[in-house]
Amino acid sequence: MKRVFVIGAGTMGHGIAEVAALAGYEVYMYDISQEILNRAIDRIRWSLEKLYEKKRIQSIEDVLNRIKPTLNFEEAARNSDIAIEAVPESLQLKKEIFARLDVLMHGDAILATNTSSLPISEIAEATRRPNKVIGIHFFNPPVLMQLVEIIRGSATDDDTVRRSVDFVRSLGKTPILVNKDVPGFVVNRILGAIQNVACHLVYRGEYTHVEIDSAVKYKAGLPMGLFELRDFTGMDVGYMVAKALAERDPMFRQECPLIEEYYRKGWLGVKTGRGFYEYKSPSDRPNIPREAGERVNVVRVLAAGVNMAAWLLRNGIATKEDIDTGVRLGLGYPKGILQYADEWGIDEVVKELQYLYDKYGLILAKPDELLIKMINEGKLGKKTGEGFYKYAS
Numbered sequence: 312m313k314r315v316f317v318i319g320a321g322t323m324g325h326g327i328a329e330v331a332a333l334a335g336y337e338v339y340m341y342d343i344s345q346e347i348l349n350r351a352i353d354r355i356r357w358s359l360e361k362l363y364e365k366k367r368i369q370s371i372e373d374v375l376n377r378i379k380p381t382l383n384f385e386e387a388a389r390n391s392d393i394a395i396e397a398v399p400e401s402l403q404l405k406k407e408i409f410a411r412l413d414v415l416m417h418g419d420a421i422l423a424t425n426t427s428s429l430p431i432s433e434i435a436e437a438t439r440r441p442n443k444v445i446g447i448h449f450f451n452p453p454v455l456m457q458l459v460e461i462i463r464g465s466a467t468d469d470d471t472v473r474r475s476v477d478f479v480r481s482l483g484k485t486p487i488l489v490n491k492d493v494p495g496f497v498v499n500r501i502l503g504a505i506q507n508v509a510c511h512l513v514y515r516g517e518y519t520h521v522e523i524d525s526a527v528k529y530k531a532g533l534p535m536g537l538f539e540l541r542d543f544t545g546m547d548v549g550y551m552v553a554k555a556l557a558e559r560d561p562m563f564r565q566e567c568p569l570i571e572e573y574y575r576k577g578w579l580g581v582k583t584g585r586g587f588y589e590y591k592s593p594s595d596r597p598n599i600p601r602e603a604g605e606r607v608n609v610v611r612v613l614a615a616g617v618n619m620a621a622w623l624l625r626n627g628i629a630t631k632e633d634i635d636t637g638v639r640l641g642l643g644y645p646k647g648i649l650q651y652a653d654e655w656g657i658d659e660v661v662k663e664l665q666y667l668y669d670k671y672g673l674i675l676a677k678p679d680e681l682l683i684k685m686i687n688e689g690k691l692g693k694k695t696g697e698g699f700y701k702y703a704s
């Protein structure tokens with residue numbers, strides 16, 4: 312593979328183009344107007360200047376010269392070995408683009424989508440080569456985020472998976488394999504479960520958002536509070552993501568009413584000066600006192616993430632190593648969620664899930680069969696020498 316075709320030069324597309332050029336690929340970067348392409352090049356130059364200042368690259372121009380901004384879709388498609396589509400999240404639009412790529416690209420080319428929430432299998436149906444269609448899901452910002460999820464559609468063949476893994480490694484990124492295009496894939500599924508349950512806990516008055524954020528930061532070592540993260544991401548984005556998950560997956564259908572309420576009030580988070588916290592400026596960080604989380608049981612707050620990870624594992628969607636890599640690199644947690652579970656004890660995790668399920672009827676807290684089986688087999692985690700992982704006594 313030599314030439315990469317990036318379609319859409321927005322938030323993700325310009326970053327993906329930059330990552331590919333940094334790795335030495337020739338890149339075509341396509342969008343619908345010259346103005347948008349110019350803006351994308353400006354953003355790439357700005358980012359390359361930062362890398363240059365940090366002495367991570369020797370020449371800005373060398374990298375930029377490998378990126379060809381273009382309005383000529385046909386030429387770019389004909390000359391490329393892999394396409395990575397990063398246009399807005401519309402199934403119809405993506406299908407149109409994949410149908411065109413299918414006609415124009417050579418027979419061995421890989422057709423990849425960066426979609427966060429649409430089924431790869433459905434996008435692939437727009438082509439005559441669904442075996443060569445795959446999800447290559449970068450995290451934002453692509454230049455800084457180490458993780459890439461590689462998602463198999465129902466028809467994706469092993470060769471395409473292998474070449475996509477090699478391609479992502481050649482970018483200097485860490486791929487994890489997602490064997491089925493379940494909504495949210497691995498990382499956003501686990502995050503979605505954790506955030507949903509945490510939000511329900513606040514909505515129902517079990518804990519306050521400050522208490523939870525303090526506990527996850529200071530007791531579990533997460534880089535940010537869960538509600539701080541919501542404010543940072545934006546309630547509009549959170550609301551749309553939750554809706555997309557709820558529409559496609561019954562496990563996520565119990566949306567947290569607080570998110571819709573805040574969204575409707577325009578409390579979108581940092582960008583509007585108010586979300587769960589208040590912000591005087593965009594660089595403001597919320598005040599989350601260390602002692603605020605004292606009464607919080609952090610296992611109760613994060614157990615839904617373990618439950619979702621168990622579901623992914625039991626359904627053969629990802630390996631335990633990939634799940635934990637995804638959580639560490641995609642969410643910035645100091646440990647994988649299954650490592651946490653082994654430390655807390657699987658029995659403790661199930662006790663908390665059962666509490667949440669009995670008290671609030673939360674589907675995401677219904678203990679997964681795999682966790683029950685582990686308890687029955689005495690695999691309770693570190694304390695018994697085996698949980699998700701084995702431990703030397």
Ligand SMILES: NC(=O)c1ccc[n+]([C@@H]2O[C@H](COP(=O)([O-])OP(=O)(O)OC[C@H]3O[C@@H](n4cnc5c(N)ncnc54)[C@H](O)[C@@H]3O)[C@@H](O)[C@H]2O)c1
Binds near residue numbers: 341342399400427448
């Ligand atoms: N933003 C994120 O954090 C994030 C993270 C991972 C994945 N994604 C996914 O990446 C994709 C792109 O998201 P984004 O945030 O970069 O969106 P964006 O709106 O920033 O960029 C989309 C770009 O596509 C262009 N575009 C629109 N119609 C087009 C067409 N017909 N042909 C070519 N280009 C067209 C737009 O002009 C725009 O520049 C989505 O599928 C999204 O789900 C986003």
